[in-house]
Amino acid sequence: AQKVTQAQTEISVVEKEDVTLDCVYETRDTTYYLFWYKQPPSGELVFLIRRNSFDEQNEISGRYSWNFQKSTSSFNFTITASQVVDSAVYFCALSEWNQFYFGTGTSLTVIP
Amino acid sequence: EAQVTQNPRYLITVTGKKLTVTCSQNMNHEYMSWYRQDPGLGLRQIYYSMNVEVTDKGDVPEGYKVSRKEKRNFPLILESPSPNQTSLYFCASSHRGGNQPQHFGDGTRLSIL
Numbered sequence: 001a002q003k004v005t006q007a008q009t010e011i012s013v014v015e016k017e018d019v020t021l022d023c024v025y026e027t028r029d030t031t032y033y034l035f036w037y038k039q040p041p042s043g044e045l046v047f048l049i050r051r052n053s054f055d056e057q058n059e060i061s062g063r064y065s066w067n068f069q070k071s072t073s074s075f076n077f078t079i080t081a082s083q084v085v086d087s088a089v090y091f092c093a094l095s096e097w098n099q100f101y102f103g104t105g106t107s108l109t110v111i112p
Numbered sequence: 113e114a115q116v117t118q119n120p121r122y123l124i125t126v127t128g129k130k131l132t133v134t135c136s137q138n139m140n141h142e143y144m145s146w147y148r149q150d151p152g153l154g155l156r157q158i159y160y161s162m163n164v165e166v167t168d169k170g171d172v173p174e175g176y177k178v179s180r181k182e183k184r185n186f187p188l189i190l191e192s193p194s195p196n197q198t199s200l201y202f203c204a205s206s207h208r209g210g211n212q213p214q215h216f217g218d219g220t221r222l223s224i225l
Contacts, residue, residue, distance in 0.1 A: 006154075033211045045202065045216040052211065091154060098162060098210035099170060100145065104154040 003027065004094050006103035013082050014111050021077040021106045023092030029053075033095040034068065034075045039105070040088040048090075051075060082110045114139045118203050118217035125193060126225050133188045133220050135203030143206045144186040145170070145214065146178065148199040155202065161186055162209060193224045 005024045013019045025034065036048040049059060051068050059066045063080045079086050087110045092103040116137045125131055137144065145160040147170075157170030161180040175197055177189040186205075190197060200221050204214035 004154075035213065043219055045204075047213040047215075050211075050213050093155075095210040098143070098160065099168070100147075100155075100157045100160075100210055100214075101171065102147075102155040102157075104152060 002103075003101040004092055004103035006090075006092055006106050008106045009104070010107045010109070012109045012111060015084060016081050018078060018080050019082055019108065021079075021090050021092075021108065023075045023077065023103060025073050025075065025092070025094045025101075027073075027094060027096050029096045031096075035093040035095065036066065036075075036077050037091045037093065037102075038088045039091065045091075048077075079108075082108075084110050084112050086110050114215065116203055116205050116215050116217040118201070118220045120220060121218065122221050124223040124225065127194055128192050131190050131193060131222075133190075133201060133203075133222070135186045135188065135217060136184050137186075137203075137205040137215070138184065139205060139207075139215065140183065141205035141207055141215070142183070143209050143212070143214075144180065145204045146176070146186070146188045147202045147204065148172065148197075149202060149219075150199050158188070158201075160210070190222075193222075195224050198222060198224045 032053045034051045038046045065078045067076045089105045091105045094101045142163045146158040147155040156172045159178040161167045203217040206212040206214045
């Protein structure tokens with residue numbers, strides 16, 4: 001079974017629209033870590049955020065915000081006022097006992 | 113400059129011919145890891161290492177070997193490559209264990225004919 005599910009394979013939005021990328025994870029551990037990474041068309045993987053299982057505070061960083069809800073095992077990522085430079089594949093990942101599990105990624109296209 | 117360096121970046125080879133992809137980091141990181149990225153499957157962890165001489169299997173270790181003789185290096189070895197190992201491979205490193213953000217290399221595209 002998939003430990004990290006990103007059900008949205010591809011999303012297209014028009015510039016300045018808000019967009020939310022969904023991430024649902026599965027774990028039986030009480031201690032775990034969640035991450036988001038960005039992979040732009042150039043191919044490198046860029047770290048965006050890390051959350052531990054004991055910290056359910058939502059986080060905002062500029063136009064980016066993350067909503068962590070243990071009750072629904074979700075760690076969703078919202079981009080406000082999207083820009084063309086946000087076009088990329090975004091991966092959600094779970095770390096438990098030092099092993100990593102990535103979702104299949106969501107490809108976001110921002111249309112100018 | 114802090115970096116994870118993989119070599120080669122691209123390789124086309126044939127079934128059964130042993131190959132090694134090197135990975136080196138200059139950040140004195142304890143944790144290193146290998147992933148493969150395939151369309152529709154995301155990234156899958158092959159092996160990881162918590163420190164020198166300590167390696168563990170990830171989700172898809174079959175057909176791969178690794179070693180960690182020095183802290184900075186973590187080579188990925190394909191003893192007898194097969195076409196289903198054609199993929200994009202990433203090496204990554206981080207301080208301590210799997211609870212830290214990883215720095216990724218630029219990737220190695222392997223084609224096994």
